Amino acid sequence: MSIVRLSIQGVRNIANTQFHPGPGVNVLHGDNGAGKSSVLEAIHLLALARSFKVSRTRTLIRDGDDQAVVFAELDSGTRIGVQRSRNGQHGIRVNGEPVAAVSELAHRLPLQLIHSDSFLLLEGSPGHRRQFLDWGVFHQDTAFHAAWQNAQKSLKNRNSLLRSGRIDRSQLAVWQREFLLAAEHIDALRKHYLEGFVPLFHQVLDQLIELPDLRIHYYRGWDKSRTLADVLDNQWDRDIKLGYTQSGPQRADMRIKVRSQAASDVLSRGQQKLVVCALKVAQSLHLQAEHNRPTTFLVDDLPAELDRHHIRKLGSLMEGLTGQVFMTSVDPAPLHDFWQSPDRIRMFHVEQGQVFPADDLEQPDE
Ligand SMILES: Nc1ncnc2c1ncn2[C@@H]1O[C@H](COP(=O)(O)OP(=O)(O)OP(=O)(O)O)[C@@H](O)[C@H]1O
Numbered sequence: 001m002s003i004v005r006l007s008i009q010g011v012r013n014i015a016n017t018q019f020h021p022g023p024g025v026n027v028l029h030g031d032n033g034a035g036k037s038s039v040l041e042a043i044h045l046l047a048l049a050r051s052f053k054v055s056r057t058r059t060l061i062r063d064g065d066d067q068a069v070v071f072a073e074l075d076s077g078t079r080i081g082v083q084r085s086r087n088g089q090h091g092i093r094v095n096g097e098p099v100a101a102v103s104e105l106a107h108r109l110p111l112q113l114i115h116s117d118s119f120l121l122l123e124g125s126p127g128h129r130r131q132f133l134d135w136g137v138f139h140q141d142t143a144f145h146a147a148w149q150n151a152q153k154s155l156k157n158r159n160s161l162l163r164s165g166r167i168d169r170s171q172l173a174v175w176q177r178e179f180l181l182a183a184e185h186i187d188a189l190r191k192h193y194l195e196g197f198v199p200l201f202h203q204v205l206d207q208l209i210e211l212p213d214l215r216i217h218y219y220r221g222w223d224k225s226r227t228l229a230d231v232l233d234n235q236w237d238r239d240i241k242l243g244y245t246q247s248g249p250q251r252a253d254m255r256i257k258v259r260s261q262a263a264s265d266v267l268s269r270g271q272q273k274l275v276v277c278a279l280k281v282a283q284s285l286h287l288q289a290e291h292n293r294p295t296t297f298l299v300d301d302l303p304a305e306l307d308r309h310h311i312r313k314l315g316s317l318m319e320g321l322t323g324q325v326f327m328t329s330v331d332p333a334p335l336h337d338f339w340q341s342p343d344r345i346r347m348f349h350v351e352q353g354q355v356f357p358a359d360d361l362e363q364p365d366e
Pocket of ligand 1: 013
């Protein structure tokens with residue numbers, strides 16, 4: 001599904017603008033502060049009802065406006081509207097009908113984001129990698145969302161009991177049983193996903209850069225040689241002391257290593273960016289292959305940190321994606337010889353929060 005018309009109101013410096021993206025790669029170029037990332041923010045809001053940077057949530061709505069509103073028409077004819085107000089409330093409509101769950105939006109418009117925070121996938125806490133892994137599992141298997149919600153609920157209740165000071169054993173047994181069931185289910189779904197994803201990731205990575213020693217190691221969140229029930233029994237005293245459950249799928253990780261060291265410690269900044277791009281591109285190729293569903297890509301300032309050779313390689317990978325790509329760049333020149341089929345690239349100029357179509361690929365300055 002691709003967006004054929006996008007209308008944005010009240011997002012950062014965008015008062016009101018609309019444009020018609022193409023089905024392939026869309027390049028948004030313009031000066032610093034023009035509003036390029038704000039357009040990406042708007043598409044992110046449309047797909048997930050929130051900003052892509054937590055720190056930006058408060059500044060997502062344009063100064064002086066009460067709300068941000070993004071509306072899109074998809075090539076399928078579906079109309080999606082998302083509105084977010086200053087108190088954090090959001091309203092979602094699909095074909096005019098209100099929709100309660102953000103997960104329904106996420107399901108309709110699978111979205112991948114590549115921007116400065118994407119490095120956290122390698123150098124950040126396990127939570128960033130779990131979020132990445134679960135994006136894939138969520139889109140692969142409809143059972144995942146319910147299992148994940150069950151795990152969250154039973155974990156929250158177990159943790160409240162741990163902190164309560166007086167443990168009601170029968171209550172604890174109920175939550176623990178739910179938690180164990182959900183944990184096993186989540187682990188099985190994550191493992192199944194990785195069996196398909198990891199070989200594809202290596203194929204994509206090989207097209208971009210030679211890193212033969214790079215490996216993905218899945219950690220399920222508890223000792224692989226014991227059952228979670230056994231681990232929880234053993235950790236009981238410490239769980240009570242800490243007031244939370246130390247093991248379970250909420251502690252899973254997908255460690256990315258070069259030999260035995262963390263990839264973020266060994267690889268250069270540019271190499272890390274290529275690994276992150278390979279992870280995200282592979283995830284969308286996997287979704288395409290398994291469910292014939294395209295992914296929309298938001299790519300903020302791709303050329304930064306990459307040499308021409310790798311920009312070109314990444315460009316041809318991006319062109320090969322079946323979903324739409326929205327890419328920002330201050331200067332379109334580094335992207336000039338980036339494309340195999342320049343006629344399929346749509347260029348837009350962004351200026352003072354307005355998006356204008358630019359008819360042709362601009363020539364780099366001599
Ligand atoms: N809530 C807001 N209301 C009005 N303007 C805002 C708000 N939040 C941010 N801005 C401004 O919006 C402008 C556009 O920011 P944006 O990040 O979209 O620019 P950009 O074109 O991506 O720039 P760069 O190339 O520097 O990354 C900036 O001048 C920023 O200060």
